[in-house]
Amino acid sequence: MKQSNSFTAMVALSGVLLAAFLQGCSVGPKYKAPQPPGAAMAPFHNQLPESDLTKVPSPSLDEWWTGFKDAELVTIIQRALAQNLDLAASLERVNQARAVAGGAAARLYPSGEFDAAATIEHQSLDGNLGNVSRNVPSFRRNIHEYTVGPAASWELDVAGGIRHNAAEARDEVQVAEANRIGTRVIVTADAADAYLQVRGYQAQIAITKNQIETDEHLLKLVQNRYEAGAATKREIAQAEALLEQARATLPPLRLAVERQLNRLDVLMGAQPGTYAHELETDMPIPSIPRIASQQPVDVLRRRPDIIAAERKLAASNERIGVAVAEYYPKISLAGVLGVDSLNSGSLFTADSFQPAAVAGLRWRLFDFGRVSAEVKQARGANAEALLIYRQTVLKAAEDVENAIAGLAETEAYDAEVQAEVQSLTRARDLSQQAYRAGSITLTDVLDSDRQLLVAQDQLAANRADTARAAVFVFRSFGGGWQAPK
Structure with missing residues (x-):
């Protein structure tokens, strides 16, 4: 848990520092x-x-x-x-x-949102997952999954x-x-x-x-x-x-x-x-x-x-x-501080904590002259x-x-x-x-x-x-x- 928090904080700090550096760049004629x-x-x-x-x-x-x-x-x-x-x-x-x-x-500026979802699924025994797992003793056909948490994303103006x-x-x-x-x-x-x-x-x-x-x-x-x-x-x-x-x-x-x-x-x-x-x-x-x-x-x-x-x-x-x-290139940062559990009773426990950080890169290198x-x-x-x-x-x-x-x-x-x-x-x-x-x-x-x-x-x-x-x-x-x- 502490490692996850440290990792998330490090990614966020790196993103802020990178954004501060890149935000000063601007191309095109004044x-x-x-x-x-x-x-x-x-x-x-x-x-x-x-x-x-x-x-x-x-x-x-x-x-x-x-x-x-x-x-x-x-x-x-x-x-x-x-x-x-x-x-x-x-x-x-x-x-x-x-x-x-x-x-x-x-x-x-960054955009933030709050997501919450509850999923109830009855697994098919004839599907890919059901056909492989139907003989596993712990296989559960009825699945309940709950996710709650805030998310943020930011496209850096490189x-x-x-x-x-x-x-x-x-x-x-x-x-x-x-x-x-x-x-x-x-x-x-x-x-x-x-x-x-x-x-x-x-x-x-x-x-x-x-x-x-x-x-x-x-x-x-x-x-x-x-x-x-x-x-x-x-x-x-x-x-x-x-x-x-x-x-x-x-x-x-x-x-x-x-x-x-x-x-x-x-x-x-x-x-x-x-x-x-x-x-x-x-x-x-x-x-x-x-x-x-x-x-x-x-x-x-x-x-x-x-x-x-x-x-x-x-x-x-x-x-x-x-x-x-x-x-x-276009660089974007995204982060989620949420919880994910198959049991609503353990949704807000330490074991259900599921942070995530994503850095994205998109660069139009080959477009046959469209940018030009x-x-x-x-x-x-x-x-x-x-x-x-x-x-x-x-x-x-x-x-x-x-x-x-x-x-x-x-x-x-x-x-x-x-x-x-x-x-x-x-x-x-x-x-x-x-x-x-x-x-x-x-x-x-x-x-x-x-x-x-x-x-x-x-x-x-x-x-x-x-x-x-x-x-x-x-x-x-x-x-x-x-x-x-």
Whole structure:
């Protein structure tokens, strides 16, 4: 008994010392983060337009939607952040990745279990054992065997493959977290975009209704002139056609509003139609806030897609270490401190004590190049991940350049259309006065009226587009979350 205890203790001590020595070994390349391209990139060549409110501070990128000074927009985005199902699903993906990482890290440590078994067997006399032993006086056909005891096993991380696998799992957690943040950025931008489109379409509907009233007055004027003998039926038909043309623009606009309201409800995790009544009252399109310029390095630090691409690159580097570790032997230790007896009454006695210690070795010496192929595949995946990271950086810069250019051009277009509307309004009013005086034909009035309607519609649509362009700028900057310092 004492010899057994000494032997077991010696094996355990040897295993611990060997593990302590081998755990410091690790094969495979050490990860080196790519040189941040932001420092080497030139500043964005498109510049944000100068704001008239240069003294007004720009809103924080973490909550850029508050800069629009629209309480309804803030409510919508807060509700979307709390209820959006895509965002909730992304959080569950993070939890899954964390669970995988926890399991991978647990492989670095010994595992223990407690086993107990009771076996009752009636031995066959025609089997191998029964046929040989049936004539032995002490042969027992009815066998009862009882085993109880704890067991432990430990795979030593000789080449660091387990550690590389755990590090890869941790990197994948960060990828999942970056993707969740990316979903948050998308949800906030999409909610704001849908809201601004609703307000834009509502403004176009209001303009169309005003135009319909104007065209109704014009039709009444033509009818009065016809009764007085100063107009023809052709002019009445022209005025009626203009009125119907204005009325025909309402159904598509109402449908567009309905679609964006349904989109908003889904973004807020609700059945379409749930919150539509909250936006029934027409409100002006909010003015865009001042936006602070960003340098490429700032964008790279904030953009979740770039963060995720870099973490995927790190994970692919760890997979190289996992593959290279297969070149080296795997050593495992196992031990059992149990009791084994054919009689339950003597189960927990010294004679029933049955310790065991096992050291295992597995080494893939001959596999016809499979390990080399796995290493080559891992290195290829790492090279691909680096190219994807660089492409992600370039796409991010493209997003920013397009967003800034889009905002600048829509603002410039807004100023031109506003001046056009003012001129066409004066021209329409003068043409109506001239028509009443009989100095011009109805065709001239109708033409000026049509041009004004088109310009007013363009102005309302472009003001919504300008606000949406500002949202796109915030989104391209990676705004909508607390970036690491």
